[in-house]
Amino acid sequence: MSDGNPEVADETEEADVDEASPDVDEAAADEAAADVDTQSLEDTGGAPAAEPTPESRVVARTDGLGVRFGDVQVLSDVDLAVQGGAVTAVVGANGSGKSTLLRALAGLLEPTAGTVQVVADAARPVGFCPQDPRFRAHFTVDETLSFYASLLDAAVDVDDTLELVGLGAVADRRVDALSGGMIRLLGIAQAVLGDPELLVLDEPASGLDPSLRAHIFETLRDVAATGPAVVVATHHLSGAATADRVLVLDDGGVAADDTPEAVMADAGVDSLDAAFTAIVGDELAVRAGTEVGE
Numbered sequence: 001m002s003d004g005n006p007e008v009a010d011e012t013e014e015a016d017v018d019e020a021s022p023d024v025d026e027a028a029a030d031e032a033a034a035d036v037d038t039q040s041l042e043d044t045g046g047a048p049a050a051e052p053t054p055e056s057r058v059v060a061r062t063d064g065l066g067v068r069f070g071d072v073q074v075l076s077d078v079d080l081a082v083q084g085g086a087v088t089a090v091v092g093a094n095g096s097g098k099s100t101l102l103r104a105l106a107g108l109l110e111p112t113a114g115t116v117q118v119v120a121d122a123a124r125p126v127g128f129c130p131q132d133p134r135f136r137a138h139f140t141v142d143e144t145l146s147f148y149a150s151l152l153d154a155a156v157d158v159d160d161t162l163e164l165v166g167l168g169a170v171a172d173r174r175v176d177a178l179s180g181g182m183i184r185l186l187g188i189a190q191a192v193l194g195d196p197e198l199l200v201l202d203e204p205a206s207g208l209d210p211s212l213r214a215h216i217f218e219t220l221r222d223v224a225a226t227g228p229a230v231v232v233a234t235h236h237l238s239g240a241a242t243a244d245r246v247l248v249l250d251d252g253g254v255a256a257d258d259t260p261e262a263v264m265a266d267a268g269v270d271s272l273d274a275a276f277t278a279i280v281g282d283e284l285a286v287r288a289g290t291e292v293g294e
């Protein structure tokens with residue numbers, strides 16, 4: 001639990017303005033909506049399109065996605081098709097570009113190359129939970145979520161959402177009295193509000209105890225089963241192993257993109273931990289991107 005240190009509370013409030021303020025989240029949804037290509041994402045190249053099943057519905061796609069910060073190339077030529085009704089786990093070493101990819105998918109970051117397309121036929125196209133969610137310190141959990149709900153053009157049951165993430169018992173507690181894990185759960189609750197078509201979560205299980213972590217991955221599977229595409233960056237490979245697909249980022253690109261079973265089989269191992277090491281290596285260093293000329 002937080003120690004109620006006013007400095008912490010102040011920092012939280014200040015950061016709220018810059019980072020996870022409702023404005024930022026709204027911007028994510030708006031930008032993502034603006035990115036929507038009116039073309040079908042099921043482009044078949046002229047052939048008659050088969051009726052998409054929930055499993056085959058592409059909700060987000062990247063084509064030749066590249067992101068460069070100054071002279072550091074972080075992602076290059078990333079081609080992805082993110083399916084509705086499925087959880088896609090994005091894994092990779094520290095600095096491999098997971099957050100960068102997620103922010104580009106959510107419309108929070110303009111790619112320096114390629115395109116991102118997201119379908120937008122839901123009241124809320126994109127829900128995003130940042131790696132370090134922050135909220136106004138003096139709001140209660142219920143007030144925080146109700147505030148986000150009031151920004152949505154959709155009927156939302158705040159109590160149901162709090163129960164979904166396991167925060168029902170602390171609905172009346174102030175944000176500055178929440179533990180780190182509870183704040184993360186509040187971030188997840190904020191992201192799932194309004195049933196977004198694309199749900200993007202950056203390390204939602206980080207800092208949670210094993211049972212809550214398992215609950216979060218289970219909840220994400222339940223949410224995906226109702227239709228949306230769920231994309232989750234994580235370092236918890238046991239959680240990633242429960243996803244429908246695992247995307248391994250390495251060297252600025254996609255090193256593997258398949259079912260967990262296929263990723264393990266291709267690597268000739270029987271755990272996702274071992275597959276990760278086989279694909280990414282066990283170098284004890286962060287990935288710093290590739291230096292390129294300006």
Ligand SMILES: Nc1ncnc2c1ncn2[C@@H]1O[C@H](COP(=O)(O)OP(=O)(O)OP(=O)(O)O)[C@@H](O)[C@H]1O
Pocket residue numbers: 069070072074092093094095096097098099100101287288289
């Ligand atoms: N705004 C920025 N300006 C410059 N470099 C950036 C910026 N954002 C990210 N980077 C760099 O991009 C690379 C990828 O960062 P990113 O946060 O996407 O990695 P990650 O895989 O999410 O890492 P982690 O697992 O440690 O959270 C890193 O080398 C990081 O330093």
